[in-house]
Amino acid sequence: MSYYTELDFPAFDLYSEFTKLLDNGVIHWYADDCQDQICLNSTKKDPDNFLLGRASLWYDWDKSYEEEGKIITPLRKPPLKEKQFTELCSAFKGTLFEEVYNILSKNYNMGRIRIMNSQPKTCLTWHNDDTTRIHYPMKTQEGCFMIIEDEVKHLEKNKWYHTDTTVKHTAMNASKENRIHLVGCILDS
Numbered sequence: 001m002s003y004y005t006e007l008d009f010p011a012f013d014l015y016s017e018f019t020k021l022l023d024n025g026v027i028h029w030y031a032d033d034c035q036d037q038i039c040l041n042s043t044k045k046d047p048d049n050f051l052l053g054r055a056s057l058w059y060d061w062d063k064s065y066e067e068e069g070k071i072i073t074p075l076r077k078p079p080l081k082e083k084q085f086t087e088l089c090s091a092f093k094g095t096l097f098e099e100v101y102n103i104l105s106k107n108y109n110m111g112r113i114r115i116m117n118s119q120p121k122t123c124l125t126w127h128n129d130d131t132t133r134i135h136y137p138m139k140t141q142e143g144c145f146m147i148i149e150d151e152v153k154h155l156e157k158n159k160w161y162h163t164d165t166t167v168k169h170t171a172m173n174a175s176k177e178n179r180i181h182l183v184g185c186i187l188d189s
Helices: 014-023 096-107
Strands: 004-007 037-039 065-067 070-072 110-118 132-139 144-148 151-153 160-163 169-173 179-186
Touching: 014 096, 014 132, 014 179, 096 110, 110 169
Parallel strands: none
Antiparallel strands: 004 160, 037 110, 065 070, 110 179, 132 160, 132 179, 144 151, 144 169
16 A cells, blocks of 8 residues: 555646745745745635744644743644635735645645745654645655655655655655645545
């Protein structure tokens, strides 16, 4: 059994579109030293906040603090839910990202759709997600892998993959450049 299924969606040059939006100041990472995630969609309550859906829906990493040598990360009150992310942020309207958002939303019941950056020489913790995911590598290179259970795969640039991330998995960037994927959460219903 494979945890990866290639999908037959059109290829897009999302990386060029993404760098154009960054260079023009339309979007930005959360912080210069923490280039992690930018969300294409947000909630009805905060429809243009492309940083709201970054990181955990349960833990508020922005309010972390140190206590007795340990990092404490409080829970969000209330926690966010994938199904709340229904609004395409205006920063992405009229771009290739809107076209991709519409294709994904037409074919799946989507939650957050994020641009996720893995910095060089990094690896995520071994974890499982609540939903399966769509991956579209916008920038990748030799040394970038996704590992689901015991199946290791390099996801090729500008190809669509449905991944079963409800089981234990990680992503690793053993290269010397950033690895950037568009990642969408597929909701059950």
